[in-house]
Amino acid sequence: MITRFAGLTPTRSRAVAHDDLVFTVAVAPDPVSSSMYEQSAKALARIDESLALCGTDKSKILSAIVYITDIKRKSEMNRAWDEWVDTRNPPMRACIGVDLEPPHIVEIVVTAVK
Numbered sequence: 694m695i696t697r698f699a700g701l702t703p704t705r706s707r708a709v710a711h712d713d714l715v716f717t718v719a720v721a722p723d724p725v726s727s728s729m730y731e732q733s734a735k736a737l738a739r740i741d742e743s744l745a746l747c748g749t750d751k752s753k754i755l756s757a758i759v760y761i762t763d764i765k766r767k768s769e770m771n772r773a774w775d776e777w778v779d780t781r782n783p784p785m786r787a788c789i790g791v792d793l794e795p796p797h798i799v800e801i802v803v804t805a806v807k
Contacts, residue, residue: 733773764790
């Protein structure tokens with residue numbers, strides 16, 4: 694059975710649970726800064742909120758996909774990630790350059806276990 698959790702502000706942040714798996718996606722909340730670091734840090738904070746809502750936390754993340762609009766600015770996202778990630782259990786992560794709906798320049802999709 695799939696349990697859907699209401700999105701946090703903004704509406705593009707969502708979480709869904711299926712059996713023992715949690716899937717969540719987050720972008721930075723409004724107002725949106727043009728800083729890759731700030732958007733990444735705020736989106737990661739949304740991931741924490743969504744995971745908690747679903748009864749889990751970042752230590753149980755299996756994988757993360759980070760979509761960014763400018764791959765040349767990946768180091769800014771990496772800095773936010775390194776400050777946020779559970780270093781005792783870092784998940785598999787992929788970073789992909791894509792066009793996102795402005796003004797968002799970072800979107801993060803996570804799969805975790807409960």
